[in-house]
Structure formats: structure tokens, C-alpha cells
Amino acid sequence: MGAMARMSPQERREAIVTAAMAVMERQGIAATTVRDVAAELGTSSGLIHHYVDSMDDLLAEAFARAAGDDLATTRAAVESGQDAVDRLALFFDSYARADDDFGMQRWLEAWAEAARRPALQRASRQLNEAWHSLLASIIRDGVEHGTMRSDDIEAAAWRVLSLLDGLMLQVVAHGALTRAQVDAWSRAGAERELGLRPGVLGAVSARSM
Amino acid sequence: MGAMARMSPQERREAIVTAAMAVMERQGIAATTVRDVAAELGTSSGLIHHYVDSMDDLLAEAFARAAGDDLATTRAAVESGQDAVDRLALFFDSYARADDDFGMQRWLEAWAEAARRPALQRASRQLNEAWHSLLASIIRDGVEHGTMRSDDIEAAAWRVLSLLDGLMLQVVAHGALTRAQVDAWSRAGAERELGLRPGVLGAVSARSM
DNA sequence: GGCCCTATTGGACAAGTGCGCAATAGGGGT
DNA sequence: ACCCCTATTGCGCACTTGTCCAATAGGGCC
Numbered sequence: 001m002g003a004m005a006r007m008s009p010q011e012r013r014e015a016i017v018t019a020a021m022a023v024m025e026r027q028g029i030a031a032t033t034v035r036d037v038a039a040e041l042g043t044s045s046g047l048i049h050h051y052v053d054s055m056d057d058l059l060a061e062a063f064a065r066a067a068g069d070d071l072a073t074t075r076a077a078v079e080s081g082q083d084a085v086d087r088l089a090l091f092f093d094s095y096a097r098a099d100d101d102f103g104m105q106r107w108l109e110a111w112a113e114a115a116r117r118p119a120l121q122r123a124s125r126q127l128n129e130a131w132h133s134l135l136a137s138i139i140r141d142g143v144e145h146g147t148m149r150s151d152d153i154e155a156a157a158w159r160v161l162s163l164l165d166g167l168m169l170q171v172v173a174h175g176a177l178t179r180a181q182v183d184a185w186s187r188a189g190a191e192r193e194l195g196l197r198p199g200v201l202g203a204v205s206a207r208s209m
Numbered sequence: 210m211g212a213m214a215r216m217s218p219q220e221r222r223e224a225i226v227t228a229a230m231a232v233m234e235r236q237g238i239a240a241t242t243v244r245d246v247a248a249e250l251g252t253s254s255g256l257i258h259h260y261v262d263s264m265d266d267l268l269a270e271a272f273a274r275a276a277g278d279d280l281a282t283t284r285a286a287v288e289s290g291q292d293a294v295d296r297l298a299l300f301f302d303s304y305a306r307a308d309d310d311f312g313m314q315r316w317l318e319a320w321a322e323a324a325r326r327p328a329l330q331r332a333s334r335q336l337n338e339a340w341h342s343l344l345a346s347i348i349r350d351g352v353e354h355g356t357m358r359s360d361d362i363e364a365a366a367w368r369v370l371s372l373l374d375g376l377m378l379q380v381v382a383h384g385a386l387t388r389a390q391v392d393a394w395s396r397a398g399a400e401r402e403l404g405l406r407p408g409v410l411g412a413v414s415a416r417s418m
Numbered sequence: 419g420g421c422c423c424t425a426t427t428g429g430a431c432a433a434g435t436g437c438g439c440a441a442t443a444g445g446g447g448t
Numbered sequence: 449a450c451c452c453c454t455a456t457t458g459c460g461c462a463c464t465t466g467t468c469c470a471a472t473a474g475g476g477c478c
Contacts, residue, residue, distance in 0.1 A: 006425055006474060028324055030239070034466065044427045046468080055466060111382040112321030115237055115314075128383050158379065158386060159394055163368070166375025170367065173320040174337050177367060185368055192401060215444060215455055243436060253457045258437060 004043045013051050015041060020062035025102055029059055029109040029120075060119035063110055067127045070103050075134060084142030088190065089201045091138060095164065096183045104172045107165075132157050139194065149195030156193050163189045213252045222260050224250060229271035234311055238268055238318040238329075269328035272319055276336045279312050284343060293351030297399065298410045300347060304373065305392045313381040341366050348403065358404030365402055372398045 007015065019040040023032045034055060038045040052058045077094040081087030107124070114121035136157035142148030150156040167182040187201040216224065228249040232241045243264060247254040261267045286303040290296030316333070323330035345366035351357030359365040376391040396410040 004426065009425085012425080030321065031325070033464080035464090044429095045466095046428065047426055049467065050425070108317075109321050109324075111378070112239070112318050114382065115318075116240070125383050125385075128379075128385065132385070155390070155394070158376070158390075159372070159398070162375030162379060162394075163372045163398075164375070165378055166371030166373065167367070169320070169374055169378075170337075170371060173323065174334050176334075176337065176341070181364070181367075185364070189368070189372075213456065218455085221455080242434085244434090253459095254436095255438080255458070256456055259455075264436060 004041075004047075009051070012047075016048060016051055016058070017061050017065055020058050021066050024059070024062050024066065024106070029063065029106070029113050032059060032062075054119075056117040056119045059113070059117060060123040063106065063120060064123040064127065066106060067103075067110075067123075071127065071130055071134070078134070078138065083147060084138055084145060085147050085196065085200055087138050088142070088194075089187075091135065092183065092187050092190070092201060096179065104168045108169075108172060132161055135161055142194065147196075150193070160186075160190045160193055213250075213256075218260070221256075225257060225260055225267070226270050226274060229267050230275050233268070233271050233275065233315070238272065238315070238322050241268060241271075263328075265326040265328045268322070268326060269332040272315065272329060273332040273336065275315060276312075276319075276332075280336065280339055280343070287343070287347065292356060293347055293354060294356050294405065294409055296347050297351070297403075298396075300344065301392065301396050301399070301410060305388065313377045317378075317381060341370055344370055351403065356405075359402070369395075369399045369402055 016037065020032065020037045023036045023040050027036065034048050035045050037058070038048055041047075048058070052061075074091060074094040077090050078087045081090045110120060110124045114124055132154075136153055139148060139150060139153050139156055139160075143150055143153060164182070164186040167177060167186055170177040171179060171182055188198065190196070191198055191201055225246065229241065229246045232245045232249050236245065243257050244254045246267070247257055250256075257267070283300060283303040286299050287296045290299045319329060319333045323333055341363075345362055348357060348359060348362050348365055348369075352359055352362060373391070373395040376386060376395055379386040380388060380391055397407065399405070400407055400410055
């Protein structure tokens, strides 16, 4: 009954961040404590601070990893699209598929915690920017190929993203809307925003039938 | 130096909630403690629990009061409108005027805290519903008088509100957008949603010139 | 095989939390 | 003027938090 198996610094750091992600997923960002992460790892709490400067840093890194994974998933899904319209449809598909996911809840907690945790705020802002950037690149492609219309691509991307976020908020925070409504309405909003024919972005339910 | 001036239970309760609101405004919901509220009042911490069952209840009541005041302000502003379109424009005016306000930040914190505080969650859901209801009543009026078009008033209200929320999120949480952009884009979105002529909801900047 | 480096331990620490309770004091009703 | 009711006090309690540090132990290099 001695110490936990000795690991290389890289492995251990990795394990710590992974454990933090798991606890975050289960209990939320604000309720994730050093001791919880240590318990998840099966090690002592002192070990955490041997690899991490502060709890703020750890939470920021765990959030960045989790949210970054989500972004990477969507990015990968989008890449398989034939043209811009197809890629935009895949963007919504991928977003909607995070159905049983805590994606949006995570963002909510990050925004609120950001007031007290500078590192977490930096991570959140950077990832938000990356999502906008992904969406803008799809739209830019569509405009250049003449399949989408927009005289301000950046702005259009913000509007599409904001509608999606606002609708998701109602699902996660209030339970006032269903995922299906968010899915249909956000696609319809994007179609109008980008001068697409209504329905071309196809709701999941419609396309899977 | 004896006890604080004796007050009637009603006055004292009122004073406690008011003090809690002030602390909430200054430090945020999550960072509002019993001792902070007592210090704001200039009384002892024990007094708080003599009037309030739990911190959850107190925070919920303080949030409900603060957010309820915001809603009442907008409701009052809206009532002075001549017709539905005018009232909708006033709705956006009132929302935009809360410029130096902590309105949206308060909602953010409420959503995140709601996970741990049932009473706060109830208050937040109820007020959210009230905002939607106010917006829906304006739209219903417009549709009935033929100045607005919508085949699903409830849904339209959710979409207008969600776009506004999503855009505000970018201002408050990330600083990625400006209030002016939110104002212009949310009005334009509502005009499209309700079949209004572009510009009739008039941005604040345009109308004040 | 032994030694040293460092990963790992486990608890101390100070600061903070919500809540409860015995003691106090002040004002209104008689 | 007195007395009782209760608003108010001020501290204690049990618990949690992040952070730190001396002690320990295990594995790789000579």
C-alpha cells in the first residue's frame, strides 16, 4: 500500500487534466475541487499542485480541452461536406448531435466562473473566437462560390451563432424549448441570413427520414 | 454602542433584501455571503437568518426583485407606445438603455448558480417566462391589427428573444460585440421575423438623430 | 546492488462558508 | 414606571476550500 504508480511528468499532467475533465463533466466547473480531482485519479491532493500552479489554471486547461474536443468534432464533420451549403448543414448536424452532451452547460458555467478566474476567461474567449471563425470560413466559402449571399460575413457568422446560442440557452437553463425547436429554428435563421432557399439546410429529422 | 435600531419585521425583511441586492450588484450572486449582506446593513450576521430560512431563498428573492424591476421598467416603457410596432421599438430602446446595467451579467450568474440553488432556479424560470410573455403580447397585438405577420406568435417571440440574448452574451461574456451591434442586429432580426419593413423598428442612434 | 532524484504522500494551515443558539437590550403596552 | 416580548447580538460549530511543505518511497542510472 504505497504511493500511486510513478508516472512521467507528461503522463501525469495528462492524467490530471483528464481527471479534471471527468469531474467537471459530472459536477460542473464551479464544484470541481482539488480533492475531487485527486480522488478521481486515486492519488493524493498534494500531487495536483506539484503539476499545476493553481486551480484556475487547471480548470482553464480542462475546459479548453473539453470545449476544444467539441470544436474539433464539428470541424471534422464539416470537412466532409461537398460544398459550403452542405458544410453548413453538417455544422448544425454536429451541433445537434451533442444532444446528451453537457456542451452548452459547460459554456454557461465558464461564462459565470470567468468573472473570478482569469485563465478560464482567456480560454473561453479564445474558443468562442474559434467557433465564430469556423462558421465564418464556411460562409466565406459559400459567398465566394455564389451559393450564399452576405455583405458582411463576420457579422453574419455572429448572428447565426448568437441565435443558436440564445436558443440553446432556453433549452439548458430554462427547459423552455426543445432541441428539435432549436435545431429547426437555427437552421431556418441561417437560411434567411444567407439568402438560402428555405429548407436546404435540412433539419435532422427531415433528412434522416 | 448597542444593537441596531429595532425595526418592524416587514421593514427589516425589506431592508435585508435591498441590502442583498446591493451586494449582488457589486460582487455577483455567487460571491454574496451572509456576512456581506449583514455588513451592508450594518447589523450582525445572525439577524439575517432570523428573517430568512436559507441563503438560497435570500438570493432567489434578491434576484427576483432586481430582475423584476428591470422587467417592470421595460413593461412601463412599452405601454406608452401607440401601436404594436411602436411598442416593439420601445422594447428594444428600453433593453438597450440598460447600457451601464448589470442586467445580463445577473442572468448569467443566475443560470450557473441555478444548478445548486433550487429557489433561484424557480425565480429565474419564472422571470424568463414573463419576458417571453411580454414580447409575445406585443407581437400578438401586432398580428391582430395586421401590422405584423407571424403564423406562430409564441415561437416568434422565442426567436426574437433568443437572438437578443445570444448577441448580448457576446457583449457581456466575451466582449466580442458592441452594444450598438446588438441593438441594430436584434432589431433587424425582429423586423425580418415579423414581416416588417426594414428600419421601422429604428435603431436608437437613427431615431435620436 | 546501492544511491540519489523526484514523484508522491498526507496532513497542516488559514481563510472562508452557512447556520444555530444563548445572551442582551430596547421599545411598546399595561 | 415597569415588564415582557422579541429584535438583535456575537460568537461557536462543523464543514469546505486552495495552497503549501516536510516526510516518504520507488525507480532508473552508476
